[in-house]
Amino acid sequence: MSELLLRVRGLSHRFASARDERFAVCDAELDLFPGEVVAIVGESGSGKSTLLNCIAGRIAPTRGHVHYRDAGDRWLDVHALTERQQRVLARTEWGFVEQNASDGLRLDVSAGANIGERLMGHGERHYGRLRATAQRWMERVELDTARIDDSPRAFSGGMRQRLQIARNLVTRPRLVLLDEPTSGLDVSVQARLLDLMRTLTTRMHLCALIVTHDLGVARLLAQRTLVMRHGQVVEQGLTDRVLDDPQHPYTQLLVSSVVTP
């Protein structure tokens, strides 16, 4: 079995603006291993995106720790890193796929440049190689390579989301965090994106943590699932066990509320 990649312990967060004593995330615990896709499910306001942002280092948690084992096999305390170190980590070993693709893309440069940007951050300057890699990634995410010089502004929602995935994966991250990557897309477009993510995570032996309110997405993509409610992780385990043999009353409610989970 592979070695632990990310360890979250006692993670809690309360927004300064919260009027009551309510925590958006309360005592979350989570281990991630290389090569696995893990889903965080729960309804709006359950704290799942806040947990994802705390893990990403974008929100400093009120309490608790996020430890990450980097490519050099060193354990890093994500929230003890300087902002610069966090930025370096975010564009080298990590990826973040935004719910709204335009938040994760640069709309004023071409599709090819969007893919090439992270590679340039890695020191690649050779125009021909950058372009060839961008082309290869457009093929992998099933985008028409003839549109390499087009702005993503001219792309549909599903195409932008695939471009965002290519932009994130081109540097071969070890951990990718995804915030509702398929919501807001048509069902047929969703299916295509799910299939693509499944293929790429398998081939890259990638660890992916995906926030979704859609149990079907968790079922198809994730080997493990965490269920959140009111900031608490109420249940976690193998996805099929969580969905087929739910133990917590809230998970039972969630599973029984969908037509075909």
Place this chain on the structure above:
Amino acid sequence: MSGQDDRTDAGAAPRLAVRGLAKHFTLHLRGGARREVLRDTAFDVRAGECVALAGASGRGKSTLMKCLFGSYGCDAGSLRFESSAGPVDIASATPQHLLALRRRDIAYVSQFLRAVPRVPALDVVAQRLLDADPAPPSDDLDDDEAHARRMAEARAVAHVLFARLNLPPALWELPPATFSGGEQQRVNIARGFVQPARLLLLDEPTASLDATNRRVVIELIHEAKAQGAAIVGIFHDEEVRDAVADRRVELG
């Protein structure tokens, strides 16, 4: 006594030893109603042996299968399994360990096929082979050609099984979502048998098949036994059960 095994011969450790297994469901949406399904279930399955679960509907045959696959948790007892990497208790294994077992050692043919939309039937089966024996990730991604080659080899193996199961070739490149029940079941069977498993779980594998394909499945089961698989099955079809099962374990 429930689920007791009548067999007591000594010898090598059985491939699977079920002891004191209990499973209940608490229905929180029904005021916490409790449904006892399995209690003190115990039996062994040896390598190369096929055990048929018997007992009336509702006695927990499918529940037991899901406990063995890990998609249901167990309340008490142990499911000791001789995996390719040594003995493991399925009932208390971590999710990571269970996933590893499912990739190589344990296969489950259920009555229903669940597959990612858009994936062709051939790839559903081929992917099982690739998952069982993954390429080093860096090689796999850098070299699209090598990946395509590995996929083509796995698909060739899937071809053979589809042909044996008389699945019309026109369907092979289509996603199984639109297939008939019998066609989906054959995809499921191909996926379950394509990678030789040490523990094979068969939940009504022939329920919607015609006589010709039932005979193909019987052959596949005989071949799996000859290769040393331990098989636990639910067979309502008596012809199939009599042809493949070495003995029965009564539940309930």
